[in-house]
Amino acid sequence: MQTSHDSKKFALVIHGGAGVVSRDSIPDDDAKCMQADLDMALDAGHAVLSAGGTALDAVSAAIVVLEDSPWFNAGKGSVFNAEGGHELDASVMEGHTRRAGAVAGVSTVKNPILLARSVMEKSEHVMLAGEGAEKFADTQLDIERVDPKYFDTDKRWKQLQDAKALEAEQALHTVQGTYFGTVGAVALDLHGNIAAGTPTGGMTNKKWSRVGDSPIIGAGTFATEYCGVSG
Numbered sequence: 001m002q003t004s005h006d007s008k009k010f011a012l013v014i015h016g017g018a019g020v021v022s023r024d025s026i027p028d029d030d031a032k033c034m035q036a037d038l039d040m041a042l043d044a045g046h047a048v049l050s051a052g053g054t055a056l057d058a059v060s061a062a063i064v065v066l067e068d069s070p071w072f073n074a075g076k077g078s079v080f081n082a083e084g085g086h087e088l089d090a091s092v093m094e095g096h097t098r099r100a101g102a103v104a105g106v107s108t109v110k111n112p113i114l115l116a117r118s119v120m121e122k123s124e125h126v127m128l129a130g131e132g133a134e135k136f137a138d139t140q141l142d143i144e145r146v147d148p149k150y151f152d153t154d155k156r157w158k159q160l161q162d163a164k165a166l167e168a169e170q171a172l173h174t175v176q177g178t179y180f181g182t183v184g185a186v187a188l189d190l191h192g193n194i195a196a197g198t199p200t201g202g203m204t205n206k207k208w209s210r211v212g213d214s215p216i217i218g219a220g221t222f223a224t225e226y227c228g229v230s231g
Contacts, residue, residue, distance in 0.1 A: 010049040011188040014041050014062050015230065016072050034071045041065040045187060055187040055195035055228075056094050056117070063090075063113040063197050066183040070153050074183045075111060078151045078201025080160040086151040087206070089215035090116040090199035091127075095223035096192075102215040104129040107151075109137050110144040113199045116215070118143060126217060130209065156204070163205040182214050184221070184230025196221050196228035 016038050026034070045062035049055070067075025078086045090112035091102035101120025104127065109115045118140050119128055128136050137143045182200030189195075198221045200214040213231070214220035222229045 008190045008192070009188070010058075010190050012042060012045045012049060012058055012062065012185065013187075014038065014045070014066070014185045015183060016066065017074075017182050030071070034069075037065065037069040037071055041185070045185060049187060049189055052190055054191070055189040055193050056092070058187040058189065059092065059185045059195045059197040060113060060117060062185040062187075063183065063199060064111050066185075067111045067113060067199055070155075072183045073201045074199040075201075076151060077153060077156065079156050079204040079206075080152075081202065081210075082164075082205050082207045084160065085148060086201060087209060088112045088151070088199065088201055089211060090197070091215040091217055091221040092116045092120060092197040093195065093217055093221050093223040093228075094120070095194035095196075095228055096225045098224070100126050100217040100221070102127040102217060102221075103133040104211045104215045105209050106130075106133050106137070107148045108134060108145045110146045110150065113197050115140070115143050116197070116199075127215065129211070151201070156201075159204045167205065182220075186223070186228035186230050188228070192225075194223050194225065194228040196223040196230045198230040 041062040044065050045058040048058040048061050066072050070077045073079055078088055081087050086107055087105040089104045093100040099120050101116045103112055103115050106112055115137055184198040186196040198214045220231055
């Protein structure tokens with residue numbers, strides 16, 4: 001979406017994930033709820049950009065909406081790992097400064113995208129993981145914390161049970177999991193700057209603190225002064 005302001009334009013693109021889930025497999029009522037939350041995320045980012053806000057703020061605002069939704073594999077809707085818990089990842093990057101921040105394997109941070117941004121803005125590092133990321137979150141008063149059970153949803157629990165049943169049936173000796181995508185956003189602001197962000201709950205039944213591509217700068221997220229990518 002874009003508008004004109006002194007011959008300048010802004011744009012915002014979001015995605016609610018990709019993977020093995022086909023549209024035909026999603027009940028109509030669920031699809032309507034997903035679409036409503038996607039629209040809400042667009043509205044949140046649009047409000048920032050139309051008021052002259054930064055691409056980074058727009059990306060953050062849009063992604064927080066998706067992380068707060070139970071319908072997407074990020075934040076509230078994150079999948080379960082093999083131990084029946086949650087390990088959340090996120091990354092963010094600002095194109096014109098090439099600043100970037102990421103977190104991996106957090107379990108008490110309500111909005112990992114905001115913690116990734118704090119890593120970028122308030123630490124000398126790019127990525128923090130696991131216990132270290134949680135300790136850094138302890139120092140950030142504006143990062144909301146939750147009990148790990150906040151991320152539990154019945155749908156994701158059933159997905160874990162289905163994955164474990166398949167694993168047992170096939171007597172697998174290698175890691176197997178179910179991919180249900182992630183979410184992300186890319187924005188261009190009226191100042192001509194670009195930012196991108198990508199959070200995820202990972203993969204169902206993941207083991208050994210597995211970390212995928214989403215929090216990796218240059219893989220899940222990348223931005224320059226010319227383009228932004230959330231994959």
